[in-house]
Amino acid sequence: MIDIVIDVTLLAFLAITAVASLRLTNLFAIVMLFGIFSLLSAGLFVVMDAPDVAFTEAAVGAGISTVLMLATLALVKRPQKPYYAEAPRTHTPWLPLIVVVITGSALVYGTWDIPGFGAPGSPAQTHVARDYLDNALQETGVPNIVTAVLASYRGFDTLGEVVVVYTAGVAVLLLIGGRRSKTTARRKDEVETR
Amino acid sequence: MRPNLILHVIAKFLIPLIILFALYVQFHGDFGPGGGFQAGVIFSVALILYALVFGLETAEKIIPSNWLHKLAALGVVIYAGVGVVSLLLGGNYLDYTFLGSNQVAGQHLGILLVELGVGLTVASVMITIFFKFTWRTVKHKYVQKR
Numbered sequence: 001m002i003d004i005v006i007d008v009t010l011l012a013f014l015a016i017t018a019v020a021s022l023r024l025t026n027l028f029a030i031v032m033l034f035g036i037f038s039l040l041s042a043g044l045f046v047v048m049d050a051p052d053v054a055f056t057e058a059a060v061g062a063g064i065s066t067v068l069m070l071a072t073l074a075l076v077k078r079p080q081k082p083y084y085a086e087a088p089r090t091h092t093p094w095l096p097l098i099v100v101v102i103t104g105s106a107l108v109y110g111t112w113d114i115p116g117f118g119a120p121g122s123p124a125q126t127h128v129a130r131d132y133l134d135n136a137l138q139e140t141g142v143p144n145i146v147t148a149v150l151a152s153y154r155g156f157d158t159l160g161e162v163v164v165v166y167t168a169g170v171a172v173l174l175l176i177g178g179r180r181s182k183t184t185a186r187r188k189d190e191v192e193t194r
Numbered sequence: 195m196r197p198n199l200i201l202h203v204i205a206k207f208l209i210p211l212i213i214l215f216a217l218y219v220q221f222h223g224d225f226g227p228g229g230g231f232q233a234g235v236i237f238s239v240a241l242i243l244y245a246l247v248f249g250l251e252t253a254e255k256i257i258p259s260n261w262l263h264k265l266a267a268l269g270v271v272i273y274a275g276v277g278v279v280s281l282l283l284g285g286n287y288l289d290y291t292f293l294g295s296n297q298v299a300g301q302h303l304g305i306l307l308v309e310l311g312v313g314l315t316v317a318s319v320m321i322t323i324f325f326k327f328t329w330r331t332v333k334h335k336y337v338q339k340r
Contacts, residue, residue, distance in 0.1 A: 051227035052232075055219075056231055056235075059232050059235040059236055060235050063235065063236075064238065064239065064242075067239075067242055067324065068323060071328050072327060075327060138298075139301065140305065141298035141299075141301060142225075142301070142302065142305060144226060147224050147229050147305065148305070151230075151305040151309055152304065155304075156287070156288055158273075159274065159277070161312075162269065162312050163270060165315055165319050166266055166267070166269070169263075169318070172322065172327075176326050177326055
């Protein structure tokens with residue numbers, strides 16, 4: 001009973017946050033709502049017994065992403081104009097509404113065939129998960145099976161993930177890193193202002 | 195930036211706790227929720243908070259940018275290096291069994307080292323991205339003022 005109350009509350013807040021971030025035009029407020037959205041998702045992951053995922057979502061989604069988006073906002077400093085002020089509409093609102101309703105109902109129809117949450121007979125539980133749960137502790141001596149799968153059984157995947165993170169850092173450095181020496185920066189600015 | 199006493203005191207109190215928690219998440223990831231990714235992000239949060247409160251110049255004195263770039267690469271090298279070492283010791287790539295005297299010890303050591311590499315890379319990349327973004331903002335303001 002209490003689970004259902006928590007689920008419904010969190011999902012209702014998620015929906016409210018999503019709609020609010022669509023309706024708002026103040027980018028600062030939207031970034032804050034994104035942070036709240038991530039925190040609510042983290043709460044949902046905790047309810048679904050996935051503390052590792054919740055941890056990542058809270059740290060990365062609610063923490064770092066919000067800070068980075070705020071930093072970007074300070075960098076670009078351009079408030080979003082209300083969408084209706086941008087350009088005259090080329091079509092009626094009915095077309096997108098119909099598209100969304102059809103896509104949405106197709107997705108909902110698709111969920112009917114999905115096995116229930118945590119159903120023992122579902123493919124996710126019967127394939128390799130069973131093997132990990134039975135043998136991970138004896139084979140690796142690590143009680144947290146998520147860590148055992150992440151770092152040992154699927155170590156190659158995680159290596160790829162680390163390389164992705166590293167590549168992101170390299171990309172940022174290449175795009176906006178530049179030299180830190182002030183003389184080159186000033187010289188460039190002088191050339192630009194002339 | 196205008197100094198703010200409350201922010202300074204609170205930040206100085208919080209930053210050691212955040213770093214301690216990051217280390218806990220890093221090295222306790224085998225037993226509880228957590229691991230290199232989360233620990234790296236939490237560690238970078240400590241430095242970002244420091245930079246927000248005490249200014250970018252002061253924060254860059256703690257870890258110079260070129261160190262950060264090297265640390266980010268070092269994390270990937272540690273991870274990939276563990277794989278190469280296990281290859282040389284007679285196992286498959288990233289098969290930690292041969293790193294220790296028995297299978298469990300080897301796996302434990304391997305997971306610990308690999309998570310360390312993950313944490314290093316994630317923390318340095320996050321700090322680098324934040325520093326670069328904010329440094330550009332500061333530069334733009336400086337240019338606009340002139």
